[in-house]
Structures are given as C-alpha cells and as structure tokens.
Amino acid sequence: MKPDVMMLYPQRPGAMAQLEAAYTLHRYDLAGDKAAFLAEHGPKCRAAATNGHAPMTRGILAAMPQLELVACSSAGFDGFDTRAMAERGVRLTNSSPALCDDVADTAIMLMLAARRGMVAGDAWVRSGDWAEKGPMPLTRSTSGKVLGVIGMGTIGKAIARRAEAMGMEVRYWNRRPKDVSWTYVAGLEELARQSDTLVAIVAGGEGTRGLVSEAVMEALGPGGLLVNVARGTVVDEEAMIACLSDGRLGHAALDVYASEPDPDPRLVSLPNTTLYPHHASGTVETRDAMAQLVVDNIAALFAGTPLLTEVDLSGYLPEPAGA
DSSP, X not given: OOOEEEESSOOOHHHHHHHHHHSEEEEGGGOSSHHHHHHHHGGGOSEEEEOTTSOOOHHHHHTOTTOOEEEESSSXXXXXXXXXXXXXXOEEEOOHHHHHHHHHHHHHHHHHHHHTTHHHXXXXXXXXXXXXXOSOOOOOOOTTOEEXXXXXXXXXXXXXHHHHHTTOEEEEEOSSOOSSSSEEOSOHHHHHHXXXXXXEOOOOSGGGTTOBOHHHHHHHOTTOEEXXXXXXXXXXXXXXXXXXXXXXXXXXXXXXXXXXXSOOHHHHTOTTEEEOOSOTTOSHHHHHHHHHHHHHHHHHHHHTOOOSSEEOOGGGSOOOTTO
C-alpha cells in the first residue's frame, strides 16, 4: 500500500508525477465538499503538500490526527496556524533555499528599473517621444551609493553580494547582528537615513507587520527608493501611499502588496512606483525546484531521514506559565 498524502494545493507537473507514483494522493484541492473529504481521508494522512495559497489551518489540522509534516512549496507561510502546528508537533518545511537567487535578482532588477527609469524609457521609445522630444530626462546611478538591507537572511545576503559587485556600499538591519562583512545598523530609521535604496527581505506575519513605518520612509527621504520583495504586510502601505504622494519618499519598487492580486488603486496610479506582480520566484527553474523540495521532504519523512528545509516552529509555542 502506498502512504497517504493530502494535497491541499497542486504542485508543478514533474513533482506531481513523482508524488502520484509514490503515494496515494487525496486531492483536497479538487474536492467539492471539502469538509466531507477531509473527514473521510484526513485521518489516513501523515503528510500534506501545499503552498502559501492554501494555508494549514487549525480546522484542517483537527481533521488529520496522524499528520506529521506539512510540506510547503512556497517560502512564505503567513496564513498557516503555526501555533497549532507547534502545539501538535506537526513539522513544517518550506522552499526558501530554492528561490534565493531569483528573488535576489528581482530585488536588483527592481532597483535598477526604478533608478534608471526602465518602464518610462520603454514608453519613451514606443510612444515616439524619443524622436519628437529628444533624449529622455536624466536618471540616477546606483554605483557608489548605499544599499540598506532589511533582513540579513539567505536572500538578504544574496542581494548584498549582488549590490556589492555593482559597486554599492551595503549596510543592514537584522534582529541581531550577523557574521558578515557588511555594516550592521541597529535602528531601522537610522539605516534608512544612511541609505539611498532600502530593500525589505524579511519574513511576513504579525512579527513584522508595518516594520517599514512612516518614520522609516521619511528617513529614507525624497531621494530614496524603497524596494519590497518580502511581503506586503512588512510595509505600512497607507503611510507609503501618503509619503509617495506628497514627496516624503522618492520612489517605491514593489513585488508585493497589502492586497493581492488587486493592489490599492491609489498606489497603482502613482507615477513614482515601479510595480511587479509578486513574481520574484516566477521562473520555470525555480518553481520546479520549489516543488521538488515538497517531494524530497515528504520522501525524507517516510524514509525516516532528516528533513531538508525544516522551519523551526519552537518560537510559535506560547510562553510557559510564570515565565
């Protein structure tokens, strides 16, 4: 008998073929009556495959008493009930290592597109303005400038290395200093004040909600560029719209938004924004690698070997009484 696996969200074709060959897949994602489907098949499953679009909730957990692993094909798991998972001892894996390079590339792409007016330049050529009006207005260079990185994790380091290779000086903020060569700045507002471009690459969730505040954006200033390749919740979007509208913040280059896939119309209408549709990891190679991690982590569970990309959920447990 093949082991039973609950499929909350479909994976890439190559990964699906491997999962179908090795397991009995229960397609919750295709079920009409999902509650009835869970009640029938949930008790059989030791593993579930999903991504950030189909979060693991306390209710789903309750229907899967034997569940040991949630294998997530995205990096983010903001909507997952991580406390319930930690209380139950259900383990979680994600795909952060697989998407590192493409997300770092996208951060640099957004920075350059914003600083060099890529979107406006494309329109300048297509509209005939180049022939009618002459050269487009001058833009700003990045070499020799300061990049501030919010979050010096795996992707933050990859962004920093790319920026350094381009002749930028890198400084960073993190919950605690890291063993890296770049300059640590203890306060976010101070980092913003010292930076020409500020890139956010921290995890989403309540712990980082509104981390990039109005004060941080004001410190970045009228000549500053804010790049967000983290989560929309990391930036106070109302404050960002206000700061962009009245010139307290120069420009925002965004891959993520507070409301997706329908960003605030006020934000979309602003001329000092460069926008991308939450597509930083959106390459064939990276999405295949992300899905493959789901396959490999589930295989590791059933083989009794270490999980490849386990997320530490211990921090989501409540504090002991009297602590």
